[in-house]
Amino acid sequence: MNRRENLKLLFTGSLATGLLLTQCNPADKAEDYSPRISGGTPGGRTAEEIQRDQQLLSETFFTEEERKKLDVLVDIIMPAGDDSGSATEAGVPDFIEFMMKDQPSFQTPIRGGLMWLDNYSQDTYGKKFLALSEKERIEVIDLIAWPDKAPKELGGAVRFFNTLRNLTCTGYFTSEIGFKYIGYKGNTPNVWDGVPDEVMKKHGFEYPAEYMGLYLKPEERGIVAVWDDEGNLIG
């Protein structure tokens, strides 16, 4: 029995069983908001969703060896910079680990791609990918990271790297570090009053004059609307 199966058994024996048992009796199906292992999505979850999130979080897909390789790869794809953290600092490997279980169609391409890196490194350098020097690792990555010029026979490895790039980038830009780096300003209560003037000027736009009197005036957004019979706002 390998480590992961052990882990699975361990969790089935403790946390998960309790959750599964509560599901057996339909009368007990009422939503349960009691504290769980952290990490499931909050907000209006059904009992089935809470159970599934916890189940997935309690399982481990990647072996220790795979996880080490993943950590190295995601930081090659999204490294730290002068003004931003790296993919591992942004929690990308945990996100990818979760997605393997949430969308199992990722499993074989990613696991196979990680294996391919070792196979190729073994054939070419006589050692596994993690044992390569930094320069050698980049030589391998350069073969598969540029889809338009990669050798045709490496199509599978290119597709693996495309998928890993997608997951790494999306994991990175949906983290706090990624938000800061990309400069996202929203997700907070505010009043929309149009594109800032200097941006309008820069792009050569003006709001259509015929609508200026109609657009929402931020100072009026607390006043309850009243109309005349023709549908004109009067209050």
Place this chain on the structure above:
Amino acid sequence: MIIVGSGAGGGMASKILSEAGLAVAVLEAGRDFDPAKEEDRTQLRPPWESPRRGAGTRIRPFGDFDQAIGGWDIEGEPYTRGEGTSFDWFRSRMVGGRTNHWGRISLRFGPNDFKRKSIDGMGDDWPIGYDDLKPYYDKVDKLIGVFGSKEGIYNEPDGFFLPPLKPRLHELYAMKGAKKAKVPMIPSRLSMLTRPVNNERGVCFFCNQCNRACQAYADFSSGTVLIKPAMAKGKVDLYTHAMVRAVTTDDSGNATGVSYINTMDMKEYRLRSRVVVLGASACESARIMMNSKSKSHPNGVGNSSGMVGRYLHDSTGADRMGILPDLVDRERYNEDGVGGMHVYTPWWLDNKKLDFARGYHIEYWGGMAMPSYGTGFAMDTMRKYLKDEFGNPSPNGGYGEGLKKDIKRLYGTTLGMSGRGESIPQYSNYCEIDNNVVDKYGIPVLKFHYKWTDQEIKQAKHMQDTFEEILTEAGAILLGNKPGPETMYGLAAPGRIIHEVGTTRMGNNPNTSVLNSNCQAHDCKNLFVVDAGPFVSQADKNPTWTIMALAWRTSDYIVSELKKKNI
């Protein structure tokens, strides 16, 4: 009164009937839901609060924070399809139903939309016209709130509008492109409160997350705007987890109530009432009627004509997107706005000069939306559209600081367009009971039969040509290949636009329609339908506003018939 379903139609009926002093039981197959409760809130949550960073799941296909629980494929609630046909059925199992999902595009049908057969000879005319519904549209506008602008366009009737919003930057580019392509764009008409309509609901605070349900009740969903207030004021009992199986009838053929399965204890229960109002959604109400077989209704209640389930039709849909090089490296500011577009294109052409019969409207999307699952994807094909200071394109794919910088540079540059159009209702497009399959409650399921015709395919082709012209004129680089005949020009599968209507259509002839013009079953005078089943034709407008105007009118009729002791 029994009302089946708590969506737009059921919600409106529960409000109007309870305000008339009637005792109302609302049966909802899903659970209770109130976004103002902290434990139900997903609004304003950043993606890292989700272990899947907001990716869709089986029961939330529009994303992990989306508040419509159900989807295309619900565990234990299957449906089937006839060979060689397609239909995808989206359901939301919760108070408010699919009003927790929709885009809040709140368009009135125009005078032409009720009389299409008279105009082009296809389909059928409604037995009512715009003038019959106009007073109800007016009341819906004032009760619920919709922003927009008075434009005086004949088939896009104006209403009682709240102030519209200034377009976002990518929308200004779309307007530039549309102007050159001679396609009109006007302020959108969405049911979000840019100003309050009463003192009970809050006002929009511009988070762009209506699909996550509003904790301030500043957008329309049936649960927060109709059901809850009706419960607070009138005699309304809400039965959640109540999956209605059939309408029960007596020997004279009148409805006596409903039979439902409590999904918690899996037992069958019966409720009795003077009137049964179905608002379970076009297909679910048709299913209940077809499953309500008795001596007096051997084909199912309301189905003596055999028309229940027939003329099922959804809106057409096709999309295209591009990126605007002018927006590369754009300035950052809060661009969230409301949870939808600030401008749109109503149908603008004359079908007499075209090779297809009905029109479509265009929705626009893009800009600096909150990064979510999918942000940063596809750099293996999109990165080449970025040029450095010397005009050299970036190579596709890659890794490292350069890739990171390029994703940042590309952020907020997309401009997308979606056409949503009118299809021609067909007798041969329908749902029926599949006698070989039951759901987990033991209720026979629906089997769908649906094929698009040349009309819809040609319309989709026209959409693609228009999208390409507007995007190009806006200065966008088109992404992907233009969809061609091999994909029916990108025409979405039936059901995918979630505007399905017509399964219990109204009409004056009881042999060719299920309901009369008051949405009352021809063959069961105390049975009414208030969802989109009664629609004779689905215009190129989103159906919700018309569902609510019709439900209000039907409810008024029920009250007057009760007073006259006709039912």
